[in-house]
Amino acid sequence: MVMQTWLLVACAAALATLTMAQKPGRFLSLPNAQKCANRPKEFFYRGRNYFFSGHVPALRGKKFDWLDGRNLCREYCMDLVSMETQEENNLIFKLIQENDVPYIWTSGRLCDFKGCEGRKDLEPKNLYGWFWSANREKITPTNQIANGWGYNPWSQTGHKKQRQPDNAEFDINGTTESCLSILNNVYNDGIAWHDVACYHEKPVVCEDNDELLNYIASTNPGIRL
Numbered sequence: 001m002v003m004q005t006w007l008l009v010a011c012a013a014a015l016a017t018l019t020m021a022q023k024p025g026r027f028l029s030l031p032n033a034q035k036c037a038n039r040p041k042e043f044f045y046r047g048r049n050y051f052f053s054g055h056v057p058a059l060r061g062k063k064f065d066w067l068d069g070r071n072l073c074r075e076y077c078m079d080l081v082s083m084e085t086q087e088e089n090n091l092i093f094k095l096i097q098e099n100d101v102p103y104i105w106t107s108g109r110l111c112d113f114k115g116c117e118g119r120k121d122l123e124p125k126n127l128y129g130w131f132w133s134a135n136r137e138k139i140t141p142t143n144q145i146a147n148g149w150g151y152n153p154w155s156q157t158g159h160k161k162q163r164q165p166d167n168a169e170f171d172i173n174g175t176t177e178s179c180l181s182i183l184n185n186v187y188n189d190g191i192a193w194h195d196v197a198c199y200h201e202k203p204v205v206c207e208d209n210d211e212l213l214n215y216i217a218s219t220n221p222g223i224r225l
């Protein structure tokens, strides 16, 4: 039942982003079998491949808004990275540190669109309303240290000199900070999670998506993924 609700929520996410960005006709992309079979595989962790867009020659120097970033990954049977464990988060922080990457998009998203209203379990939104859109898993309340973690990955500071998420851009131009970015020391705060408005353009880290890989495998007999 919970899973079904999140599926609906995920479908609505693309539409919500569409409305907010006021760009008509923007939906989640379907995977492309050829691209899935030949997707970039920069490193492998716990059964999944990952890549940083800045390390793919055709994508080097390019930036994407959050939905375009998801769609770039999804055509490869991947999605924006989701860090459900501290070990995986450390791996992504290390990639950012070692390559001096200023920022990336993750699949983290605030449930603030159609389908999220009336969900008492998501209130207050700034604490309980975040989830990984790639697999619809909830993110630990933003003011808590998750099970198995030794630290809280959200930054302790930002534009308003307050802990994240702070929805700071809303006070500037009315745009909600609904997407989860990792920023590299932008606020003299090291590498940490920040809520950022989804229209900002950033490079991405893509991670294999089981759902999309299974779909392409089942509809393309014999394909090597």
Ligand SMILES: [Ca+2]
Residues within 6 Å of the ligand: 158, 159, 164, 165, 166, 167, 168, 169, 177, 194, 195, 196
């Ligand atoms: Ca913020």
